Amino acid sequence: SDGSEVGFIMVLTIVLIFSVVLEKGNANKTTD
Numbered sequence: 001s002d003g004s005e006v007g008f009i010m011v012l013t014i015v016l017i018f019s020v021v022l023e024k025g026n027a028n029k030t031t032d
Helices: 002-030
Strands: none
Touching: none
């Protein structure tokens, strides 16, 4: 079950990074 745990952590990390990137992009666009 180590594999699924690592995969779960990887997905969470990717989602976190993705949301942060989206927030930055939206913030830049909203500045207009």
